[in-house]
Amino acid sequence: MNSNNNYNNDSSSEDDLQVYETLTKIAPANELLPRKLTIDIDVKSLYPLKPLPQFCKTYTTFFEESSQRECLIPDIQVSDENRTLLDYYEENKQNLVYKRFDQLDLGKRTSNDRTYFASLLANFKRTQPRVFFRGEALFDQKLTPCSSEQIQFDSNFESGNLFCAFKKAENIYDLVIQNDINTRGNTQWFFFSVTGAQAGQTIQFNILNHLKTGSLFNEGLQPAVYSVKENQLVGTEWCRDGFNISYFKSIFMKEYPLSLKKKYYQLRFHYTFKHEGDKVYFAHSYPYTYTNLLEFLNTQLEDQERNQYLSRKVLCTTLGGNTCEVLTITSNSLQKRAFRKGVVFLARQHPGEPQGSYVMQGIIEFLTSNNPQAEYLRQNCIFKIFPMMNSDGVVNGNYRCGLEGSDLNRRWKKPNKYLHPSVYYAKKYVKGFSKERQILLVVDLHGHSRKQSSFVYGCAYSSQVKTIERVFALLMSKVNPFMDYSSCTFRVESAKDKTARIQLWRELKINWVYTYECSFYGQQKKHYQIKDYLNCGVSICNALSQIVKDTTKEFTNQANQPDIQQQMLEELGKMPQTDDQDIGSDSSQSEAELSDDELVQLFQPKTYSIKQKNLSKQQETNNKKKIQQPNGNQKSTIASQKASILQESPTKNQEQRPPMSSQKPKNPLYRIQAPQRNRQLDQVKQVEPPLMVDKSVQTDDWIYRQWLIQMGKLKKQQEFQSITPTRNIYKSSSQSVTRFIVKNSTLKNDRGRVDSISLMASGLQNKLISSSQQRQMMRYSGSNFMS
Numbered sequence: 001m002n003s004n005n006n007y008n009n010d011s012s013s014e015d016d017l018q019v020y021e022t023l024t025k026i027a028p029a030n031e032l033l034p035r036k037l038t039i040d041i042d043v044k045s046l047y048p049l050k051p052l053p054q055f056c057k058t059y060t061t062f063f064e065e066s067s068q069r070e071c072l073i074p075d076i077q078v079s080d081e082n083r084t085l086l087d088y089y090e091e092n093k094q095n096l097v098y099k100r101f102d103q104l105d106l107g108k109r110t111s112n113d114r115t116y117f118a119s120l121l122a123n124f125k126r127t128q129p130r131v132f133f134r135g136e137a138l139f140d141q142k143l144t145p146c147s148s149e150q151i152q153f154d155s156n157f158e159s160g161n162l163f164c165a166f167k168k169a170e171n172i173y174d175l176v177i178q179n180d181i182n183t184r185g186n187t188q189w190f191f192f193s194v195t196g197a198q199a200g201q202t203i204q205f206n207i208l209n210h211l212k213t214g215s216l217f218n219e220g221l222q223p224a225v226y227s228v229k230e231n232q233l234v235g236t237e238w239c240r241d242g243f244n245i246s247y248f249k250s251i252f253m254k255e256y257p258l259s260l261k262k263k264y265y266q267l268r269f270h271y272t273f274k275h276e277g278d279k280v281y282f283a284h285s286y287p288y289t290y291t292n293l294l295e296f297l298n299t300q301l302e303d304q305e306r307n308q309y310l311s312r313k314v315l316c317t318t319l320g321g322n323t324c325e326v327l328t329i330t331s332n333s334l335q336k337r338a339f340r341k342g343v344v345f346l347a348r349q350h351p352g353e354p355q356g357s358y359v360m361q362g363i364i365e366f367l368t369s370n371n372p373q374a375e376y377l378r379q380n381c382i383f384k385i386f387p388m389m390n391s392d393g394v395v396n397g398n399y400r401c402g403l404e405g406s407d408l409n410r411r412w413k414k415p416n417k418y419l420h421p422s423v424y425y426a427k428k429y430v431k432g433f434s435k436e437r438q439i440l441l442v443v444d445l446h447g448h449s450r451k452q453s454s455f456v457y458g459c460a461y462s463s464q465v466k467t468i469e470r471v472f473a474l475l476m477s478k479v480n481p482f483m484d485y486s487s488c489t490f491r492v493e494s495a496k497d498k499t500a501r502i503q504l505w506r507e508l509k510i511n512w513v514y515t516y517e518c519s520f521y522g523q524q525k526k527h528y529q530i531k532d533y534l535n536c537g538v539s540i541c542n543a544l545s546q547i548v549k550d551t552t553k554e555f556t557n558q559a560n561q562p563d564i565q566q567q568m569l570e571e572l573g574k575m576p577q578t579d580d581q582d583i584g585s586d587s588s589q590s591e592a593e594l595s596d597d598e599l600v601q602l603f604q605p606k607t608y609s610i611k612q613k614n615l616s617k618q619q620e621t622n623n624k625k626k627i628q629q630p631n632g633n634q635k636s637t638i639a640s641q642k643a644s645i646l647q648e649s650p651t652k653n654q655e656q657r658p659p660m661s662s663q664k665p666k667n668p669l670y671r672i673q674a675p676q677r678n679r680q681l682d683q684v685k686q687v688e689p690p691l692m693v694d695k696s697v698q699t700d701d702w703i704y705r706q707w708l709i710q711m712g713k714l715k716k717q718q719e720f721q722s723i724t725p726t727r728n729i730y731k732s733s734s735q736s737v738t739r740f741i742v743k744n745s746t747l748k749n750d751r752g753r754v755d756s757i758s759l760m761a762s763g764l765q766n767k768l769i770s771s772s773q774q775r776q777m778m779r780y781s782g783s784n785f786m787s
């Protein structure tokens with residue numbers, strides 16, 4: 001036996017040697033791409049989306065500008081009759097040729113998903129509840145059957161938003177665009193496709209329900225058009241086309257507020273199709289989808305030259321389940337790192353303003369390039385970039401809002417962690433960043449639908465005194481041929497108090513916080529092309545490098561160079577006084593948003609966390625104990641629901657929480673908050689896990705509770721909780737096993753006792769392993785299990 005064993009051992013070591021030799025001859029495996037550098041393209045939408053063509057492979061091949069178009073404002077007599085779009089639907093049912101959600105079986109979706117559609121046409125639900133409310137069909141009648149040579153519409157793709165279309169007459173179609181989800185309107189952006197037109201056929205499109213009273217369409221702006229055939233034949237990409245364009249007051253009343261009898265605005269344009277069997281896309285401006293962003297970031301992160309300066313982190317998950325990214329760009333050398341200035345760029349708070357994304361792309365491409373100025377900026381600055389704040393809105397074709405139906409750029413004062421996660425975490429992140437180093441500049445990128453050129457909104461206490469706040473704006477306009485300083489305004493308007501600009505200006509206490517607006521149109525009646533937007537981004541970086549050179553003189557022995565800030569100030573002093581009137585502001589608060597009460601009703605099932613539910617249940621029972629007051633009771637519950645959803649975060653419970661033990665574990669991955677003493681475990685059983693709350697904590701909490709239930713130790717557990725107010729639960733997890741460790745630290749006789757539980761797999765499908773396995777594992781870990 002022994003000799004055999006020895007023989008075997010020898011032979012295996014020989015084998016090992018052979019294997020080793022073979023292995024050393026094989027070329028080493030390619031180095032894996034670091035995890036942080038990959039972005040999985042996984043765009044989550046509320047409804048199934050079709051893929052779009054690969055728009056904009058290059059940014060150079062555009063139509064030359066066509067000669068100026070005449071804008072004819074048609075002589076339409078605006079009648080005083082109080083007609084709404086619903087009346088129009090009723091009268092034109094038989095002409096309906098397209099409805100966006102026709103193929104969408106909402107019945108198969110969870111009620112939480114359907115919540116987002118609740119007020120798709122919220123205003124209608126009062127008059128006709130069957131129109132579209134929580135999954136009910138919008139129209140009962142079938143579409144007019146289309147033959148193959150008839151015009152067909154589509155908008156079931158990213159950022160698409162055509163809601164329905166009616167054939168008004170031969171070659172005339174009336175279109176209705178979709179409300180921003182969970183709002184009563186905010187309709188301005190449009191994006192849809194048309195197939196089935198004959199070559200040479202001219203069609204008149206009437207978009208019936210625009211929100212804004214004025215538009216650049218009356219100054220020469222044309223719709224953005226992309227013909228798939230034209231692209232295949234001559235490589236033409238997005239261009240501006242269409243004729244006989246006009247924007248005027250519609251005959252239809254806005255349903256909200258109906259009492260004011262305000263009218264919608266209508267866009268009318270004509271387009272002549274050039275090719276047979278073509279598919280032509282029409283949009284308010286060149287679309288830039290969330291997929292476009294992810295693809296762009298992937299190319300950057302796969303580029304060996306660029307990815308050394310660029311890193312990417314998931315800031316948070318949005319309501320729709322998409323990710324909100326934060327990018328960091330800086331030099332990877334450690335030299336002068338502590339002295340680098342902070343710079344923050346944000347884009348796409350407003351999903352229907354794709355210009356912001358192109359400017360942002362210009363910034364990112366420039367900053368990661370081998371341009372010496374970019375290298376200089378990387379050595380002297382750390383850039384924090386939030387490239388798409390409202391990815392849900394972009395995916396679902398919104399113009400202004402996120403899925404929860406509010407304008408994110410009006411939520412910066414007190415963002416809600418659950419309803420506005422990207423704002424909440426971005427604000428937190430920027431504030432943390434400002435503690436780490438001095439922030440020099442913050443720019444929030446937008447698109448403007450009513451003014452030409454590009455310009456900034458800045459912050460200043462006085463619109464009369466030319467102060468330092470204006471310096472960077474003037475410098476930017478000097479290096480950027482597409483920027484117009486005379487359009488810039490510097491104010492702290494009370495109406496815009498909750499914007500990123502004013503809130504960050506107040507809280508960071510820095511001079512240069514700007515909203516950078518790029519026109520949907522262009523300047524001097526010439527359309528901007530995509531490359532112009534990209535160049536705006538490059539120009540912002542150019543101006544920044546001049547300022548950085550100025551502010552870092554003390555490190556670079558260039559003190560004899562003229563002070564550029566001083567130069568700008570002197571120049572500003574020589575400028576004539578202007579009134580800084582912001583004509584045609586693009587950002588007035590919309591009345592289309594739902595009220596807080598309505599919002600609470602919509603989101604109640606989702607954001608209602610267990611703790612708050614228990615709290616309100618406790619309040620209910622308390623009230624019952626006191627006096628039977630059904631009305632007051634209900635009110636207080638609604639009030640607490642409202643508070644729980646609208647407040648910044650549920651801090652109440654945190655305050656009540658007993659202090660954590662000072663004993664800290666060596667490597668805690670997660671710390672689960674100690675449950676409240678009054679938690680009722682039998683209630684907990686009935687509660688489904690909430691979907692919108694901080695997922696890591698809630699999932700752990702849920703698993704932990706399942707464990708308690710499973711173990712059949714509820715009574716023991718209640719007792720345990722009541723006598724051990726201070727305890728720590730730590731979670732450690734590997735690929736297949738999640739282990740919870742409960743450390744007692746207060747009870748004298750239990751001090752140091754460690755309880756642990758291991759769960760197989762991960763996520764919500766956790767299955768408890770059998771008790772014998774548990775025992776094995778406990779023995780293995782050498783801990784005492786709670787008896």
Ligand SMILES: [Zn+2]
Nearest residue numbers: 350353446447
């Ligand atoms: Zn905007």
